[in-house]
Amino acid sequence: MVGKKASGGRGGQRKRVRTQASATAKAQSVSRMKGGRYEADLRLATEAVRLASKLCRASQLQLRENENTNQTKRDKLESPVTVADLGAQAIVSWALQNLPNSGAVTRNDGFSLVAEEDSDFLRSEEGADLRNRVVDLVNNTLRGSGLKELTEAEVLLAIDEGRSEGGSDRRHWVLDPIDGTRGFVGNRQYAIALALLDEGEPVLGVLGCPNLSLEAEDLDARTAAATSSSESSSSSQQEDGSGYLFVAEKRRGAYKVGIEIEAGSSGSDAESGAPGDILGHRISVDEVDPNDAVYMESVETKHSDHAFARKVAENSGINKDSLKLDSQVKYGVIASGKASAFMRFPDLDYKEWIWDHAAGAIIMEEAGGVVTDSEGKKLDFSKGRTLNNGNGIVAAPPKLHRKLIESIKALGR
The missing domain is CATH 3.40.190.80 (D-Maltodextrin-Binding Protein; domain 2)
Structure with a gap:
């Protein structure tokens, strides 16, 4: 587990209590319905993907700002997509182990994460600049969410938790920190994809899709946000303007909810039967001719x-x-x-x-x-x-x- 950094002094202690209480309230608001075997895991996964989506949005904005500039080979190596890939893996890994109630989902067989990235280059002398950018991006995201910042060592350790080989025994988290790298670079669609395997079988999944709209003709949330009325407060427009989270738990259905919609908040047609009670909208495939x-x-x-x-x-x-x-x-x-x-x-x-x-x-x-x-x-x-x-x-x-x-x-x- 990634270690927690101590905070000294009464001011630091009060701040830590407030931010931890805020994070606890957010995590607990994701779930009020009892009975799902993987409910606590789903709460954590949902909040972890929310954080990673926030990080990736900030990084893609920087990528768009740089798209017309001349970049060297080194610039491309340290491009926002590389920083975001590593940062998203670090923040999801850390969140699964350290968000409030994370201890409730850690079993005797420990934490296992199968993920795409590692910190080998970051730990090298050549990777110092990239390492600093990844740490800064992670901490900017955590700071903006009222959570504690991480040391450089904690960020690198969190990334390297993803070296697990997986398999059919025990439980394994499975993460693609940015699925659709070319989509990310091309300012198109991408996803933060997190699943939990139990004895080799997926038992829950969360997809963070920051650029997705299900209403806009081009399926782009940024189009939906730009064209929707600023006076409208309908649930569907709120979701479309923020991108989507898709969540599912084994034998409990699949649901969608806006990434920016507060977990547990009510909507005009929200459904309280969602796994983890995220008050999202139940979704189903359409069997058409x-x-x-x-x-x-x-x-x-x-x-x-x-x-x-x-x-x-x-x-x-x-x-x-x-x-x-x-x-x-x-x-x-x-x-x-x-x-x-x-x-x-x-x-x-x-x-x-x-x-x-x-x-x-x-x-x-x-x-x-x-x-x-x-x-x-x-x-x-x-x-x-x-x-x-x-x-x-x-x-x-x-x-x-x-x-x-x-x-x-x-x-x-």
Whole structure:
């Protein structure tokens, strides 16, 4: 566990009590409904992803400000996306271990995090400038949330907690601090993706999607915020203007809520049955006729064979053009009924990591969808850091999923 920094003096003690009380109230407000086995974990995961979303927004704003400047190779190495990747991993790792009530979810087998980044370069002499920027970004985020700042050593240790190998034993948190790096750099969609595995199976997932709107035509929350009336206070517009969190707990459904909407706050159509009682809106996949279906795929062609996906779609009766989005945001869009399917057909030698799909898969499944490999087999997250699956990913409502798998087999993938 990442150590806590002492604060001296009465003023420091009073401040620590106030900020800890504030954080406790926020964490507790995420959950009033009892009975979920992973409820405490979900509360922590939700708040951790909120913090990381705040950090990533600040970093992407800096990236946009720098996009027209000439950058050296070193500038790109230390670019805001690199800083945000490392900072988001540090802040999620720290939050899962140190936010109020985190001790309630730590079992005898200890804390395990399977994540994408490590601090090797940061610890080198060459990485000193990047190290300082990561620490500053983390502490700016914590300071703005009323939480204690971390030392440099604590930030590096938090990042390196992500070196776990995962597996089928015990519980493992799984994190992609910025899923959709090219989307982040390109000022498009990206996600902070956090899941919990228990004996190799996803049991909860949280997706933070800071740029997502489910109402704007381009699905961009920044468009929704710019075009919505400043006098409107409807729940849907508040959510769209802030981006979304998608959350799910095994056998308790999938829900969406605005990232900036205070946990536990009421909305005109909020539902109190959400896992962790986040008072979000329950979401479900939309089983439509193939003629009305829209399938999704990655923006980057190197991530998927778009031509083959088009053949599968047409063979299944889907004639509309695909909707291309970066990252696991796609799972949230389909789980919300705003699209119908997601297909991914990478090269045969492409390696999928468990953090690429763990959070999105359980959200999709709890929304009533099906997520498998291209052979129709359930995704296996129990084999370590890499995903043990066939060549491809298919996610869709049950009936459409069957059609897509049949088409893949008929086309001989």
